[in-house]
Amino acid sequence: MPRNNLDILCLLQEHGVILEGHFVMPSGFHSQTYIQTSLLLQHPHLAQKIAACLSDKFTRKAEVILALTPSDSVLAQEVARVRGARAIFASKDENGEMILKHNFSIKPGEKVLIVDDVAVSGRKINRAIELVSRYQGDVIGVGVLVDRSMGYLPLTVPLRALLSYPMQTFTATECPLCAAQLPFTEMEEMNQ
Secondary structure (H helix, E strand, O other): OOOHOOOHHHHHHOOOOEEEEEEEEEOEEEEEEEOOOOOHHOOHHHHHHHHHHOOOOOOOOEEEEEEEEHHHHHHHHHHHHHHHEEEEEEEOOOOOOOEEOOOOOOOOOOOEEEEEEEOOOOOHHHHHHHHHOOOOOEEEEEEEEEEOOOOOOOOOOOOOEEEOOOOOOOOOOOOHHHHHOOOOOOOOOHOO
């Protein structure tokens, strides 16, 4: 299978990654659709192919692949393998601030490619860009499996996605699912 000819939507559907229900996203917004990429990335042969396709979206050299969370570290590891880079992941401190732990570091001037599974609002990505800036690294871009934003993301670096899959989100007061009194769908991973 050619690396740049991967049908990511078919893979997401085949592996039950696109879930329907009434979800409260980590951002606090509500949605009737949730994309749980870990169901796909648990398969190493697929994670390897996906990482190769995502890596192909960027021509600039990267020395560090940064995952936004420990749960995205599988994706970072596979992209790093393809690019001959090292893979690290961000964590949160006790105040919810994005930090590097585990003796991870970014050297001044190092080229960093940020990877994430799903982009929604860009807030988490911007916190990662700020984190890299604190270490005086150089973000070459952001690669995501799925861009589910409803339009422009306020980023200072290029974002490239394997799939654009816009999905509407709602505040709790505007949510039609809440108005219809539909119960929330519990997602263990979302609360981590």
